[in-house]
Amino acid sequence: MPATELNRFTLPNGLRVVLAPDATAPVVGVSVHYDVGFRSEPEGRTGFAHLFEHLMFQGSESLEKLAHFRHVQSSGGTFNGSTHPDYTDYFMVLPSGGLERALFLEADRMRAPKITEENLRNQVDVVKEEIRLNVLNRPYGGFPWILLPPVLYKTFPNAHNGYGDFTELEQADLDDCAQFFDTYYAPANAVLTVAGDIDIERTKTLVDKHFGDVPARPAPDRPSFAEPPPAGELRGEHTDPHAPLPALALGYRMPDPINDLDGYLANLVLAAVLSEGDGSRLQQRLVHREPLVTDVNAACGLFGPFEARDPDTFIVTAVHSPEVGQDRVVTAVDEELEKLASTPPSDQELAKVKARWVAGLHRENDRLIARTLAYGSLELLYADPGLVHTLPDKISAVTPDAVAAAAKALRPDARAVLTVTPAGGDQ
Secondary structure (H helix, E strand, O other), X not given: OOOOOOEEEEOOOOOEEEEEEOOOOOEEXXXXXXXXXXXXXXXXXXXXXXXXXXXOOOOEOOOOOOHHHHHXXXXXXXEEEEEOOOOEEEEEEEEXXXXXXXXXXXXXXXXXXXXXXXXXXXXXXXXXXXXXXXXXXXXXXXXXXXXXXXXHOOOHHHXXXXXXXXXXXXXXOHHHHHHHHHHHOOHHHEEEEEEEXXXXXXXXXXXXXXXXOOOOOOOOOOOOOOOOOOOOOEEEEEEEOOOOOOEXXXXXXXXXXXXXXXXXXXXXXXXXXXXXXXXXXXXXXXXXXXXXXXXXXXXXXXXXXXXXOOOOEEEEEEEEOOOOOHHHXXXXXXXXXXXXXXXXXXXXXXXHHHHHHHHHHHHHHOOHHHHHHHHHHHHHHHOOOOHHXXXXXXXXXXXXXXXXXXXXXXXXXXXXXXXXXXXXXXX
């Protein structure tokens, strides 16, 4: 992964720009991150941030429906978008000769997407079908990212289903769309990233040409989503008509990802110590020695790390047979956390885990699109796109005592326990 010289500036309309030259291949990555995700959508409009991501592909000021697709694909490029807890991103990779085309396309829809009643109704149907496919008709659909938050959290932003409720999606109207766009899709609420085979001065000129005249609007005030941690153990149940086996998820609050990055990274390493690889603590205990589960995993973030501000969630999930009681699995997890809390992992165990994490970061960021997206999201959340290059060293610096402290903080009296029971099961 080339440790490139990052060039950052802000246009008069408030758009933040990150340029990351890398001439190793004749391709460019372009992304736009908007500071709006599931947690920002209005109450009564669950799933709206994701629905709006779909609408941004339905034509814009100068382009009819599907023109965006044709322009990127005819240039030999690929594109997509995705919605996260605290941001929505749009991205493409194409040969470097297509840079101006890419900038024009993103600026055109930042200026004015074409949102019509027909497009809205059509995309509501598309999103509903996506929910059927990925959640309602799939074993363990929405587990744990949709099902766990309402058990662990109390406030609407943190607890609601970001994929959306069918009734609320159907009630969305063009006024909702206009208000959402005006509020959250302002240049001052966005980050443009251009990475790859670029000339800095030429790219600055092109960025100014295409984005400079996008009308300025004030960025919205960003509320804090903070809420107190649980005062006791919280329990919830879900019946899954498609699940072949019972499952459970344990959810804990984590250190603030932005303002306590060191504490957050200790949790990342702890998750790897617990479940990354065959030699990890929970794999050895629950899969090999006892065997209590068919699958176990520990992770930071409902979608992964570095995708959300505070509060963020540490998750342990397990799938087990009906003959194994849930309490046996939970007790075993608690015992492994207690061992780590009282006896820090050895330097050797940590070295192995951290080497795997660091290698994974390097491997991921070898891909231009991953690197482009990381620059954009880290600029948006941390105001530091250079974290892409310093995170491996920061993770390598996590100490055994920090991992022990992270384990100690995952307390049974301040967590959520979600039980998934197969429909018709005897659990």
